[in-house]
Amino acid sequence: MASRGRSQSSPNGARSRNRNGRPREAEGIIPVLARAVREVEAGVQRRRASPSVRAKFQTVALLAREERTRVKTDTALNEAQRAEQLKRLDGIGTILAKTAALDTSLLSLLAEDAEVSDASRELKREMLVKAGVEVPDEPEPPAEQDPAPVASSRKVVPQSVVSRTLANPFLAPQFDTVERRAPQTRRLASWELIGPLLSSFERASSGAVACMDLPEPTSVAVPDGLALMRHQAELVAAAAEGHRTFLLADEPGLGKTAQALLAAQAADAYPLLVVVPNVVKSNWAREAQMWTPKHKATVIQGDGDTIDGFADIVIVNYEVLDRHVGWLGDLGFRGMVLDEAHFIKNKSSQRSQHVLQLSERIRTRTVRPLLMALTGTPLINDIEDFRAIWQYLGWIDEKKPSAELLHALEDTGLTPVDPGFFPAARSRVIDMGVVRRRKVDVAADIPARRIADLRVELDDEAGRSIRAAEREVVSRLVARYEQALEARASGTVADGIDHDLVRRIAAGEREGSTKTEENVFAMMRRIGQAKAALAADYTAQLAHSVGKVVFFAKHVDVMDVAEETFAQRGIRYSSIRGNQTPSVRQRNIDAFVEDPDVSVVVCSLSAAGVGVNLQVASDMVLAELSWTDAEQTQAIDRVHRIGQDEPVTAWRIIASRTIETKIVELIDSKAGLAARALDGSDDEVVQSADVQLETLVAMLTDALTS
Known part of the structure; x- marks a missing residue:
């Protein structure tokens, strides 16, 4: 950026001039x-x-x-x-x-x-x-039909990919045309439809389960020793019959990976691109070898120097997608699977832009490619989380439904002002390929699970310090509220409290908290540290009485304390952390699953919350709270999944008389969104809410009413 001092100059040394030709006196x-x-x-x-x-x-x-x-x-x-x-x-x-x-x-x-x-x-x-700064002319924007590719700091093309492209002419794009019925948009031409489509899932009525009609399962050839459950075979049958877009939102633990791999095989969607979180790349390669051994899988690591360019299945993680997005878009994929698809919910992020760019490229080069979005938790905070996933699948674009979906909406004969539009619209979106099955419905042999809160008292110096810090935050909030109340020109007061002002004060505290002595994030970390030894001690007791136990924590220092405690108790453990190589990670998982002497696995919520099968245990300890119900659910479902034959208990360690008690209530209150939108539950839909903000709001409100 050009220098912005008192006297600004252009790159060639000439000073900026006003319209009379005299030098402009730049003020900076x-x-x-x-x-x-x-x-x-x-x-x-x-x-x-x-x-x-x-x-x-x-x-x-x-x-x-x-x-x-x-x-x-x-x-x-x-x-x-x-x-x-x-x-x-x-x-x-x-x-x-x-x-x-x-x-x-x-x-x-x-x-x-x-x-x-x-x-x-x-x-x-x-x-x-x-300010007197020379500003270069803006480049002409690209044509709307030819969007510019997402910028990347470094692009690579592995040599084996070059070899495959030269040696395999059948990978050329399919520029065939298919007959498509042009939608008659007379009724809906002037309507904004994306909002009503999203809203139709918020308004879901009791019993309206979000799952397309699936065909009767046919016999699916699987390797010896493996078997598909009925719900898995149904989806494979749908792919075999020609359906090509799926939002596979089965509850975690119902075998979505196997369904995706076998659906690709049934659709002959090779080469197949699979985009996954980094922590599950190796697991996807193992599953591919297990379920579809005739189709070789290759995993992209770093610059991709070691990949097999002739493999049928290419597995890449979100974190390195930027450097490979160019050649991936040109390879000629016939299918794409997006695992943990809720990772792209923020459409403005580089990760989402790369994924959307690739899916658009595949759709324009291939007639009816197989596109699958896999996630057991498609809705984290808000119904808007659907938007990026729908766009990836080609059901909508930035502003309107696809031609196929628009035609289906026209066929209803309704507009958003008609009372019947919303259930009809929801049904049409589901028919595009929403597949949601619950464990209770399709896997009756999976035992129930429960979350048990174990309250602990922090009576030591750390506990007293944490409570003192909470009082300091509350005092600061109250002081700011009272100052703002005196200065405000107007406002609505209910029960003696200006609730709009409370939210503004809480938002200011959250955004400015990095400059304060204490904030809600730091307090939660301190609470986790203070509970670490207690949580580890309880885990050790469980290991002695019930056998294998899974220990989950958010922070490395909490995991360190737990491992030290287990070592002192003579309890053998393994560890799953984000900084491990794939081989070390898998070796530690295998040790816990296969070695009867390894009683505990210490897991990072971020590194082991997805793509890991730990069903050998039926008890787990959540030593630290997540900020979302979805993250907590993902962790529990590492244990509560197909193959589990014991009731599952997740022990949540909660620090009494701290803000954790409020946070637990807020997290649990947000669990109803996916249940209502996807499962037809009567649970109240909680609108998008920042748990950190709501925690501060609750703290200030409690102080003002006490």
């Missing part, structure tokens, strides 16, 4: 930002942020961030000058934070991956020009 970017941020503050104080105020808020945040980076690295500045400019930028940042606390919807614009609007881009150019 900081004064421009200072005026703009005051305008934003005034606009939000008068009313909620208008689109123009939001654009200016985002622009100021972007330019302030860029200017801070420039100031820190500008060798032309001495330390005093640098400190002065950083101080002025801190003042701008403080006003931004206070403004966001008044209207919390602005917080989303501060995210690193927030989409920058056209208005913000144009305003950014205007502010740079006003």
Whole structure:
């Protein structure tokens, strides 16, 4: 970015000139930002942020961030000058934070991956020009029908892939045409339909299970020693009969990996691309060898130098997709499987953009490819989590349903103003390929599970320190609330509390908490550390009485304490962590599963929460809380899955008289979303809510009512 000092120059040394041809006296970017941020503050104080105020808020945040980076690295500045400019930028940042606390919807614009609007881009150019910065002309945008590929810092093409492309002419794109009935959109032409389609799942009525009609299962050839359950064979039969898009949302533990591999075999969808989290790459290769041994699988590691370019199944993890997205899009895949598909719920993230780019490329090059999205928890916080998955499958694009879905909606004869539209629309989306089965319905031989909360008292110095820190946070929140209450011009008060103001104060605390002595994140980590020895002690007792036990934690230091405790007790254990190589990870899993003397496996929630089969145990300990019910459920389903023959108990270790008790209630309250949207449950749908924010809201509300 061009330097933004008092005298700005163009790259060729010529100074920027005004319209009369005289040199412009550039004032620098900081004064421009200072005026703009005051305008934003005034606009939000008068009313909620208008689109123009939001654009200016985002622009100021972007330019302030860029200017801070420039100031820190500008060798032309001495330390005093640098400190002065950083101080002025801190003042701008403080006003931004206070403004966001008044209207919390602005917080989303501060995210690193927030989409920058056209208005913000144009305003950014205007502010740079006003500051005296030479701004290069914007490049012409690409044509709408030819979207630009997602940028990547480093692209590679493995040599074996080059060899395969040259040696296999049958991998050329299928540019055949297929007869498609053009949708008659007279009735729905002027309607915005994506919102109503999503809303139709929120409005699901009791008993409306989200599963397409599946054919009667036929005999599926599987290797000796393996067998499919009926629900698995049904999906394979659907692929064999020609269905090609599936949102496979079976509850965790019902064998989605086997279904996907056998569906690809039934559809002859080779070569097949499989995109997975890093921790399950090796597991997918093992499952492919087990279920479809005639189709070789290869795993991309790093730059892909060791892959077999002639394999039928190519497995890649999200984390390295950026460097391989180019050649993957050109290889000629006939099918694509997305494991843990909820990983792409944030459409603006680079991960999601790469996945969507690949699926679009496959659809344009292949007639009716097999596209499968696998996730036992497709909804984490909000019904909007469906949007990216539907787009990956080709059911919708950015603005409208696909031609096939639109035609199905037209056939209903209804519009969103008709009472019957929402159940009819939901049914049409399900027919596109939503497949959801629950354990209780299809695997009656899987025993029940329960979550048991084990409350512990933190009566030592650590416990007293944690409670003191909580009181400090509450006092800070109350003080800010009272100050804001005195200054506010108007507001709605219920039961003596301005609840809108409470949420703004809580949002401000959350966003600014990194600068405070204590915050909700740090307290949760301290609580985990304080509970670690107690949780490990209880796990040791379980191991002595019931046999094998799974121990889950979020933080490495909690895992370290647990392993030290087990070693002192003479209890053999293995460990699954995120920093392990695939071979070490698999060796540790095998040790727990196969060695009767290994009583405990210590697992990271992030590294072992998906793609691991630990059903040899029926008891597990959750030493630390997740921030979502979905993460907790994924962990429990490492044990509660097909093949389990004992009742499963998950022991949640909860610190009494701490914020953990509130967080447990909030997490449990959010469990109803997927149940209602997918399973037709009557559980109340909890709208998207940030658990950290809701925790602070609860703390402040409790303090004000006590």
